[in-house]
Amino acid sequence: MELSEKLTILADSAKYDVSCSSSGATSKNYAIIGNTAPSGCCHSFSEDGRCISLLKVLFTNYCINDCKYCHCRSSNDIPRAAFTPRELAELFIGFYKRNYVEGLFLSSGIVKSPDYTAELLLETLIIIRKEYGFAGYIHVKAIPGADSRLIYRLGLLADRMSANIELPSEESLRLLAPQKSREKVLMPIKQIQTGIQASREELTLYKHAPKFVPAGQSTQMIVGATADSDYKIIRLTEGLYNKYNLKRVYFSAYVPIGTHPALPKTAPPLLREHRLYQADWLLRFYGFKAEEILNEDKPFLDPLLDPKCNWAMNNLQLFPVEVNTAPYEMLLRVPGIGVKSARRIMMARRGSRLDFEALKRLGVVLKRAAYFITCSGKYMYSALKMDYGFIYSSLTASIPPERLENPTQFSLFAPSSHTVLPERCGQLQLSHTR
Amino acid sequence: MDNLILTFDSTFDGFLSAVHHAVKNRVRPVCICPQGEVQTMINCSIMPIDTHMQNAELVRRTLCDAAGYDSLKRAYYTYLSSAEDAIMASYTYILYALKYGKSTANYMSNADIYRAYQLEKKVMYEADRMKGFLRFAVMEGGVEYAPMEPENDILALLMPHFADRLKSVPFVIHDLLRQKAGVCSRGSWFITDASDLTVPSLAADEVTYRKLWKTFYDAICIRERTNLKLQTQMMPKKYRKHMTEHQL
Incomplete structure (x- = not known):
């Protein structure tokens, strides 16, 4: 088989894996070629608007598992291919040299056995690291079920590892991925975490101790293939950050590729994915708890308002916030003020009192923030009221009417129904690369 | 006065x-x-x-x-x-x-x-964007050559990044608008006037790699999520002129 044909098949199979960032890893070029900048770097953008920073391929798409949501399930009749370790290493270095990619993202279907697959990945990484002297970024999937010593050796060569949590709950797994269980899915995550901790401790004692997965681990789950609520997903995400010290949890809107009767046949729920990422940001950078964002009574995120606005609206007793005196933690909670603008406000207000014009310059989004702040005791507009109905209608006023009036919009986020998203919702999708 | x-x-x-x-x-x-x-x-x-x-x-x-x-x-x-x-x-x-x-x-x-x-x-x-969008071509003799037309004079900001990254490979970054070139070999670099720069011909396997990259670029896109507006927002058209995936 031609190399380009293989590349088509194996990139096509890998495209549903979300992780693309190389951020969080730093390395100078200690070998022959390659380095990693901590900020990450996007090299191109495909027509779906997602960034391309890594050569994202499967080693092979032959697979012994039959997960219903997966493109490579054994019962699916698709063209199959496999790289050889040397072929892939050469291709990758060729791409890297020309600045097409920032690093390698290597995943694989399970061929023969998990151990056999892991050995093939290991061989590829050894060629890239040792023969080509590559010092840049490599992300490799922990093959579920592979021997722990193989995983360890992979981790010593890679910057980041990930094991997919796949679906948000045990029941969903049983329904769609019968060969996997919560235990089996969490085991490699636990193992990588222990490895990272041990390696960190060793590094404090011995400067040249081997680094195991220095850029941390990430995971991903599919959203919209099952009836799991946003609350459940956010709770799970929070748990993963706290218990397993994950760097990132990725969400991937389910793209209908399966034929199983339990699967929905609709357009991917992109807006829902976007709102979940917003909630994820609140967990990681804004000091929010999952319970503050959602609860049992309201288990789905509002499609019309971002989660931070939503929280603020439900806690109007805390607002308005006086920008010139409020503590940093409170500034972070104001919709329209992000981490950067909050920091800038802290600095700038030492120099002079801030007015709305100055806030705008500092990067505050006044369109949203105006309803929740005062500058020197003054509202931005004299007509402002601290009233739920007033703020809600003002905030949603700029949303085009067809989205407000479309009744199918709301059923989208109810647990059991899967309605087609209007096309323009897709445009709300942002990229989550850095 | x-x-x-x-x-x-x-x-x-x-x-x-x-x-x-x-x-x-x-x-x-x-x-x-x-x-x-x-x-x-x-x-x-x-x-x-x-x-x-x-x-x-x-x-x-x-x-x-x-x-x-x-x-x-x-x-x-x-x-x-x-x-x-x-x-x-x-x-x-x-x-x-x-x-x-x-x-x-x-x-x-x-x-x-x-x-x-x-x-x-x-x-x-x-400069951050160009670190990603710059495309090198491998020329005969193994030198890498990258043309670019940035709005600002960012050549000096790119050189240290690529000098570290491509330590073992000699390369030239050519700013076509200002007729300047950054030349780097074994990690040390300088910037020089490039009005009389002659570009050597492509190495034998260069076209193969370009085609492979285009193949990958097309395969990685999820058609169900097509969003050209977002793509343009992230990768403005002014940068596409010298990008391999938009030339083929």
Whole structure:
């Protein structure tokens, strides 16, 4: 088989894996070629608007598992291919040299056995690291079920590892991925975490101790293939950050590729994915708890308002916030003020009192923030009221009417129904690369 | 009194020498600009300033001591911007940084200081983008060549990044708009005039790799999620001219 044909098949199979960032890893070029900048770097953008920073391929798409949501399930009749370790290493270095990619993202279907697959990945990484002297970024999937010593050796060569949590709950797994269980899915995550901790401790004692997965681990789950609520997903995400010290949890809107009767046949729920990422940001950078964002009574995120606005609206007793005196933690909670603008406000207000014009310059989004702040005791507009109905209608006023009036919009986020998203919702999708 | 215009030799050191002259002699030039780009006005006197490394170094050190390394970096990035007022913005910023010292960042409400921040951000952003969007071609003999047409003069910002990354490979980055080239071999680099640069022919396997990259680029897109507006927002069309995936 031609190399380009293989590349088509194996990139096509890998495209549903979300992780693309190389951020969080730093390395100078200690070998022959390659380095990693901590900020990450996007090299191109495909027509779906997602960034391309890594050569994202499967080693092979032959697979012994039959997960219903997966493109490579054994019962699916698709063209199959496999790289050889040397072929892939050469291709990758060729791409890297020309600045097409920032690093390698290597995943694989399970061929023969998990151990056999892991050995093939290991061989590829050894060629890239040792023969080509590559010092840049490599992300490799922990093959579920592979021997722990193989995983360890992979981790010593890679910057980041990930094991997919796949679906948000045990029941969903049983329904769609019968060969996997919560235990089996969490085991490699636990193992990588222990490895990272041990390696960190060793590094404090011995400067040249081997680094195991220095850029941390990430995971991903599919959203919209099952009836799991946003609350459940956010709770799970929070748990993963706290218990397993994950760097990132990725969400991937389910793209209908399966034929199983339990699967929905609709357009991917992109807006829902976007709102979940917003909630994820609140967990990681804004000091929010999952319970503050959602609860049992309201288990789905509002499609019309971002989660931070939503929280603020439900806690109007805390607002308005006086920008010139409020503590940093409170500034972070104001919709329209992000981490950067909050920091800038802290600095700038030492120099002079801030007015709305100055806030705008500092990067505050006044369109949203105006309803929740005062500058020197003054509202931005004299007509402002601290009233739920007033703020809600003002905030949603700029949303085009067809989205407000479309009744199918709301059923989208109810647990059991899967309605087609209007096309323009897709445009709300942002990229989550850095 | 005359309107004073200072001219320098269009290097950053030359610019700093001009700043040194202005500060030391307590004069307030209406304009500092590179030789050859002077726009004369009524009642003006033009004064060419020679580049003195010691003077430039003195300004660097004074600025660092007074307001920190960041402010020197900001003055430099602002200077690199292609905006019309870039050089004057850099000059004004240096004056403010010398006046306010480490607390300059607290005066963001000052329009001149804010302008420097704005320009710095733009230049930094473009350099970051170009680190990803630059495309090298492997030429006969193994030298890598990358053409680009950036808005701002970011060549000097890209060189250290790629010098570290491609330590073992000799390469040339060519700024087609300014006819400058950054040349690097074994990790050390310099910038030179490139008006008479001859580009060697492509290496034998270059076209194969280009095609493979295009293959990958097309395969990685999820058609169900097509969103061209987002793509254009992230990768503006002005950068696509020299990108392999948009040439084939």
